[in-house]
Amino acid sequence: MLITRQQIAQRVAEIGVAITRDFRDEPVIFVAVLKGAAIFLADLARQVQLDATFDFIAVSSYGVRPSPDQELKQGWDSTGEVKLSKDLDQSIAGKNVILVEDILDTGLTLTFLKKLLVAREPKAFRIAALLDKPSRRKLDIHGDYIGFTIPDEFVVGYGLDYAEMHRNLPDICVIPRE
Numbered sequence: 534m535l536i537t538r539q540q541i542a543q544r545v546a547e548i549g550v551a552i553t554r555d556f557r558d559e560p561v562i563f564v565a566v567l568k569g570a571a572i573f574l575a576d577l578a579r580q581v582q583l584d585a586t587f588d589f590i591a592v593s594s595y596g597v598r599p600s601p602d603q604e605l606k607q608g609w610d611s612t613g614e615v616k617l618s619k620d621l622d623q624s625i626a627g628k629n630v631i632l633v634e635d636i637l638d639t640g641l642t643l644t645f646l647k648k649l650l651v652a653r654e655p656k657a658f659r660i661a662a663l664l665d666k667p668s669r670r671k672l673d674i675h676g677d678y679i680g681f682t683i684p685d686e687f688v689v690g691y692g693l694d695y696a697e698m699h700r701n702l703p704d705i706c707v708i709p710r711e
């Protein structure tokens with residue numbers, strides 16, 4: 534176990550306080566990246582005392598996805614190309630957008646999404662990522678609200694998966710690479 538449910542709850546509450554303070558009574562749209570961010574969104578949104586709406590976006594990677602075993606051992610850097618597989622349901626022009634993601638790894642996904650969404654001219658654009666693995670970064674992108682910075686380990690739980698499994702673990706756990 535790397536991060537317990539109690540540690541997660543405490544940190545998510547702190548981020549909720551920070552978002553509530555930063556947006557001072559202005560409404561926000563939480564945009565969660567499916568599927569990994571669903572649980573973080575559910576907990577974070579309930580710690581924010583602002584008028585809030587939800588939307589969801591999904592991406593997939595071009596190229597041949599490695600087997601789960603390879604993904605665990607070498608990571609999955611996609612090919613640098615990400616495509617949108619589900620767009621937002623609403624316009625974000627002039628709105629305060631908080632993009633909610635499970636983990637910031639190479640940065641390819643969030644760089645793509647940031648570019649896509651900022652082009653729609655929101656009033657404010659912020660990134661909330663539960664986890665950050667800065668040692669794996671390929672593109673220069675950082676989150677505005679980060680839960681925990683972690684070493685280069687493959688983690689599951691609290692929304693994060695290994696071949697779609699373990700998303701429902703309440704704690705964040707490491708899958709050993711060996």
Ligand code: IMP
Nearest residue numbers: 637638639640641642686687688693694
């Ligand atoms: P990036 O584009 O490399 O930053 O990748 C972000 C995506 O990779 C996340 O949304 C996760 O779906 C996946 N990912 C990266 N590291 C892990 C991990 O340790 N466990 C599970 N999924 C991961």
Ligand code: MG
Nearest residue numbers: 568569693694
């Ligand atoms: Mg995933």
